[in-house]
Amino acid sequence: MLRFYNTLKGEIETFKPIEPGVVKLYTCGPTVYDYAHIGNFRAYIFEDLLKRTLKYFGYRVIHVMNITDVDDKTIAGSKREYKSLNEFTEKYIKAFFEDIKTLNIEKADYYPRATEHIDEMVKIIKGLLEKGHAYEKDGSIYFKISSFPNYGRLSKIKIEDLKSTGRVDTDEYTKENIHDFVLWKAKKEGEPFWETELGPGRPGWHIECSAMSMKYLGETFDIHCGGVDNIFPHHENEIAQSEAYTGKKFVNYWLHCHHLIVNGEKMSKSKGNFYTLRDLLAKNYNPKAIRFLLMSTHYRKVLDFTFEGLKQANSAIQRIQNFIYELENEDFHEGESKEVKEILIETSKQFDEGLEDDLNISVSLTALFSMIKKINILRNKKKVFKKDVENILKWLKKINTVLGFLEFEVKKELPPDILAKIKEREKARREKNYALADKIREELFKKGIILEDTKEGTRWKIIK
RNA sequence: GGCGGCGUCGCCAAGUGGUAAGGCAGAGGUCUGCAAAACCUCUAUUCACCGGUUCGAAUCCGGUCGCCGCCUCCA
Numbered sequence: 376m377l378r379f380y381n382t383l384k385g386e387i388e389t390f391k392p393i394e395p396g397v398v399k400l401y402t403c404g405p406t407v408y409d410y411a412h413i414g415n416f417r418a419y420i421f422e423d424l425l426k427r428t429l430k431y432f433g434y435r436v437i438h439v440m441n442i443t444d445v446d447d448k449t450i451a452g453s454k455r456e457y458k459s460l461n462e463f464t465e466k467y468i469k470a471f472f473e474d475i476k477t478l479n480i481e482k483a484d485y486y487p488r489a490t491e492h493i494d495e496m497v498k499i500i501k502g503l504l505e506k507g508h509a510y511e512k513d514g515s516i517y518f519k520i521s522s523f524p525n526y527g528r529l530s531k532i533k534i535e536d537l538k539s540t541g542r543v544d545t546d547e548y549t550k551e552n553i554h555d556f557v558l559w560k561a562k563k564e565g566e567p568f569w570e571t572e573l574g575p576g577r578p579g580w581h582i583e584c585s586a587m588s589m590k591y592l593g594e595t596f597d598i599h600c601g602g603v604d605n606i607f608p609h610h611e612n613e614i615a616q617s618e619a620y621t622g623k624k625f626v627n628y629w630l631h632c633h634h635l636i637v638n639g640e641k642m643s644k645s646k647g648n649f650y651t652l653r654d655l656l657a658k659n660y661n662p663k664a665i666r667f668l669l670m671s672t673h674y675r676k677v678l679d680f681t682f683e684g685l686k687q688a689n690s691a692i693q694r695i696q697n698f699i700y701e702l703e704n705e706d707f708h709e710g711e712s713k714e715v716k717e718i719l720i721e722t723s724k725q726f727d728e729g730l731e732d733d734l735n736i737s738v739s740l741t742a743l744f745s746m747i748k749k750i751n752i753l754r755n756k757k758k759v760f761k762k763d764v765e766n767i768l769k770w771l772k773k774i775n776t777v778l779g780f781l782e783f784e785v786k787k788e789l790p791p792d793i794l795a796k797i798k799e800r801e802k803a804r805r806e807k808n809y810a811l812a813d814k815i816r817e818e819l820f821k822k823g824i825i826l827e828d829t830k831e832g833t834r835w836k837i838i839k
Numbered sequence: 840g841g842c843g844g845c846g847u848c849g850c851c852a853a854g855u856g857g858u859a860a861g862g863c864a865g866a867g868g869u870c871u872g873c874a875a876a877a878c879c880u881c882u883a884u885u886c887a888c889c890g891g892u893u894c895g896a897a898u899c900c901g902g903u904c905g906c907c908g909c910c911u912c913c914a
Contacts, residue, residue, distance in 0.1 A: 402914095403914070405914085406912095406913090412914090414913085414914060415913095416914085418914035419914080421914090530843095531842060532841080553911090554911075556911065556912085557911090579912080580911095602913080603914080604914065605914070607842090607909065608911050609912070612912095631914090632914065634907090634908065635914085636907080640907095641907085641908085668851090671852080672851080672852075673853085675844090676845080676852090677844080677845070679851085683850065683864095684851060686863080687850070687851060689863095690864085691851095691861095694863095697878090700877095701877080729853090735853075737853045737854095737862095738853065738854090740853095741852095741853065741861040742860095743861090744861055744862065745861070751879075752878090755878065804872075807872075809872055813874070820876095825875085825876060825877095827875080827876045827877065828870095828872085828874090828876080829870080830870075830871090
């Protein structure tokens with residue numbers, strides 16, 4: 376039984392999809408005005424873990440992730456670079472897809488773009504106007520919060536309690552109530568606009584998610600995800616406009632991922648602690664370790680990103696990879712052991728229970744590491760057999776459909792010059808010229824090749 | 840001011856009423872070239888602090904201190 380913490384209820388509840396066996400999932404995607412940063416990826420990796428877990432437990436998942444390609448920032452960026460909006464956003468959309476591939480994040484089924492769904496948004500806004508949930512002022516259209524009594528249910532915010540932070544853009548658009556939010560922005564000089572039944576203009580931010588989720592997933596769907604900062608106002612507004620429009624419940628489960636901070640501080644460009652995935656790759660960090668690090672802290676806890684943590688993540692993965700390497704390359708006797716079988720059953724059970732409990736990945740990883748230790752002990756005693764190894768590898772491959780950071784059968788070919796170096800080193804070792812041997816080993820290590828001298832001779836491993 | 844979260848070994852991180860998982864780092868050992876890698880063993884009488892409830896609390900209640908997030912377009 377899968378259980379998730381539902382922001383709407385404020386508690387963990389058993390997950391039950393609308394249609395048995397199928398999960399309709401919508402996750403808030405990137406605004407494509409810059410390269411996504413590691414904080415964004417924390418959210419995307421959480422969503423990836425969620426989706427892979429659902430699939431692991433047998434659900435078919437229909438996943439939609441929006442791409443916000445028109446808003447203040449994308450418009451500002453395109454102006455700054457003297458490009459059309461599309462030309463400008465295309466670069467970052469492409470980068471986004473490269474990045475999620477690097478992190479082994481599974482692709483969504485649909486990536487709808489805001490600019491391609493203007494008609495759908497117009498239709499909803501028209502409906503809201505007709506039903507009295509929206510009003511027009513100076514060419515812009517606003518959602519009337521007072522017409523939707525449930526407003527604030529998700530974020531537990533009462534409108535009366537809202538403090539004006541001075542960030543409210545009061546002069547730019549005139550609204551009846553300061554908390555009403557914009558559905559449609561009137562055309563402004565020098566900005567892109569669409570000629571529609573609502574008049575010339577462009578959509579507000581919130582409406583795209585309502586329009587696109589409804590189009591691909593229906594008026595009511597199972598799970599909606601995003602970062603905690605989206606709870607208010609974005610998701611609150613989505614609920615208001617969607618439910619006011621359809622008269623139906625919008626989403627059953629709202630799952631929110633907490634923030635990532637860097638060295639205990641909020642990531643910001645001015646503090647110089649702002650990292651994109653590309654920044655980390657340029658520093659030669661392993662994407663698998665980045666994935667591990669972003670995934671290994673429970674999604675509802677603040678994740679403090681540090682380079683020390685990234686190193687630790689890399690070492691942790693290496694331990695698992697070593698284990699896989701040994702299973703794949705050591706010679707085992709024919710047969711099967713009852714003991715290993717039992718360990719595997721117990722481990723598998725614990726691993727699953729962790730995931731089922733609101734994606735408690737720590738528990739699942741503990742199960743994995745404990746198994747590695749137990750099997751290593753048996754392995755040293757020669758009490759692991761061929762069939763056992765097959766079963767363990769099979770299971771590891773299965774859990775990797777969730778984890779996504781393990782590699783199997785990594786044995787790649789080494790280039791001839793490297794092989795020659797290894798031969799040279801073996802010769803040096805035979806001649807007890809250890810200074811030269813160590814020098815060669817160090818040299819290869821820097822290239823990501825580890826040499827190990829064992830009883831059976833020298834063997835090599837590629838890391839990274 | 841309103842709403843919410845967090846504080847567990849040097850670092851990361853589970854556990855949320857039954858007597859402290861796991862990873863990294865560190866120490867010792869096996870192997871070995873008194874090497875590297877790998878593997879094994881060990882490493883918190885204690886869970887920010889002070890009270891209370893209880894046979895029993897890191898876990899519940901009250902208070903204190905510290906840190907953080909959101910409060911109109913930041914995942």
